[in-house]
Amino acid sequence: MDIEPFGLERWFGQYEHGADIMLAESGIRPLDSERFDTDPGELNYVIPTDGDPEFRDEIGERYGRGKDEVCFTCGTQEANLLIFLSLLDEGDHAVVVTPTYQALQSVPDAVGDVTRVWLSEGDWRLDVDAVADAMREETKLVVLNNPNNPTGRYHDEAKVQELYDLAAENEAYLLCDEVYRLLDDDPLPPVASLGEWGISTTSLTKAYGLAGLRFGWIAGPEDVVQQAVEWKDYTTISPPIFGQHVAKQALGEQEDEILAENRELAKTNRDIVREFVEEHDLEWYDPVGVNGFVSVPEGFADAREFCVAVVEEESVVLAPGDLFGFENYWRLGFGLPTAELEEGLERVARVIERGGTN
Ligand SMILES: Cc1ncc(COP(=O)(O)O)c(C=O)c1O
Structure with missing residues (x-):
């Protein structure tokens, strides 16, 4: 039985450890164990x-x-x-x-x-x-x-x-x-x-x-x-x-409280990402959850070139869409704490503003 290597995990393995901000995590930020017995x-x-x-x-x-x-x-x-x-x-x-x-x-x-x-x-x-x-x-x-x-x-x-x-x-x-x-x-x-x-x-x-x-x-x-x-x-x-x-x-x-808190965070962060997407003339499908699949900004050949530039120049990890079969999109995970999301998006914006090689 042959199994294909898990592309996303290999990408994370290459970049996640040394990067400052993870904007490619697909879940909501983790809760602290102190909340529980x-x-x-x-x-x-x-x-x-x-x-x-x-x-x-x-x-x-x-x-x-x-x-x-x-x-x-x-x-x-x-x-x-x-x-x-x-x-x-x-x-x-x-x-x-x-x-x-x-x-x-x-x-x-x-x-x-x-x-x-x-x-x-x-x-x-x-x-x-x-x-x-x-x-x-x-x-x-x-x-x-x-x-x-x-x-x-x-x-x-x-x-x-x-x-x-x-x-x-x-x-x-x-x-x-x-x-x-x-x-x-x-x-x-x-x-x-x-x-x-x-x-x-x-x-x-x-x-x-x-x-x-x-x-x-x-x-x-x-x-x-x-x-x-x-x-x-x-x-x-x-x-x-x-x-x-x-x-x-x-x-x-604790269920109602946890879900309400997490949905609220997802909503706040989604609004911030929506604004970012509009401001940079990007396209996305306004998502449920905390993942958005966003188009590649002008000036970059494809999502991989863009994501490599973002991680190498600004130490922010995104996920290139070719890992999902779409080389013209990148996945943004926005479930992290709002301040970190804002800092990450500022850095991504700097890469967009500087432009790519195309
Ligand atoms: C659709 C989907 N299923 C399963 C998983 C793995 O989740 P779990 O931590 O529950 O094993 C993920 C993680 O990204 C996912 O996105």
């Missing part, structure tokens, strides 16, 4: 290893599902991996809506065979007919990330229902990575609540600002979740005990 007691595995059953029941209620239809994981990354390992064999096929987070296309492509269906450039609209055209007899899975990384497009309820119906008619599962979903003020029903062919994955990484917990889950049909649990015995065995302990607090009495 961080003593889970005995540092054993979580037992049972798919997570505390009562807590799984509580999470299941968010999807109209029970505890055996939820498996706790080490982040969304493991949740997605377990689904790909469970549902795809060699010769099986998945349709992946792109651009997207690379793991959602490279992992299924390593396990089975992938057809990518592209969102329309600029408004990043999802064409369900194009997905229908890409479906095959051996298609087991349709993969969506909603809200989308890198574009910030949030496909609406009717569109997601249409995609779900298409998958279900073809007896394929719709896997939706919903890690950004709760950054929207009015989130759609999760895909795992739509019916027997719906699977949702998510975590506390992006919307809650708790990436270091490494705590996420799969919600979906029991047989699929139980296959994932079987695979999990070979990946991480159990979710992290610290992660589960803090997640109970973050998803319990």
Whole structure:
């Protein structure tokens, strides 16, 4: 099995450590551990290893599902991996809506065979007919990330229902990575609540600002979740005990406050970025979440040239769009503290004003 190198991680590996400001992080700024009780007691595995059953029941209620239809994981990354390992064999096929987070296309492509269906450039609209055209007899899975990384497009309820119906008619599962979903003020029903062919994955990484917990889950049909649990015995065995302990607090009495705070930060920062985009005659799709996919300023051959100039001249990391298949866009992550965002944008502006080589 061959796996493509994770382009974004390699780019970060090259530049992130030595840079002053990270404007390419895709989540909201991290919360401080002081907000939580961080003593889970005995540092054993979580037992049972798919997570505390009562807590799984509580999470299941968010999807109209029970505890055996939820498996706790080490982040969304493991949740997605377990689904790909469970549902795809060699010769099986998945349709992946792109651009997207690379793991959602490279992992299924390593396990089975992938057809990518592209969102329309600029408004990043999802064409369900194009997905229908890409479906095959051996298609087991349709993969969506909603809200989308890198574009910030949030496909609406009717569109997601249409995609779900298409998958279900073809007896394929719709896997939706919903890690950004709760950054929207009015989130759609999760895909795992739509019916027997719906699977949702998510975590506390992006919307809650708790990436270091490494705590996420799969919600979906029991047989699929139980296959994932079987695979999990070979990946991480159990979710992290610290992660589960803090997640109970973050998803319990602190949830409303955390989400309100994070949505407010996302909104404040989005307004600042919107102004920046307008001021520099750039284009973007006004996003949900904290990622914007922005056009390359005049004077630069492509996003890579621009992003290299920004990091080398001003020590600010952006993400070039070729990592997502679009060389004329760059991804800006604006979930960081507002003062840092402002400082970062000032530095990016200086590079734009100096211009490129083109
Ligand atoms: C769409 C998407 N899914 C999953 C992940 C990984 O998240 P986690 O920390 O929950 O594993 C990311 C991180 O950037 C992401 O953007």
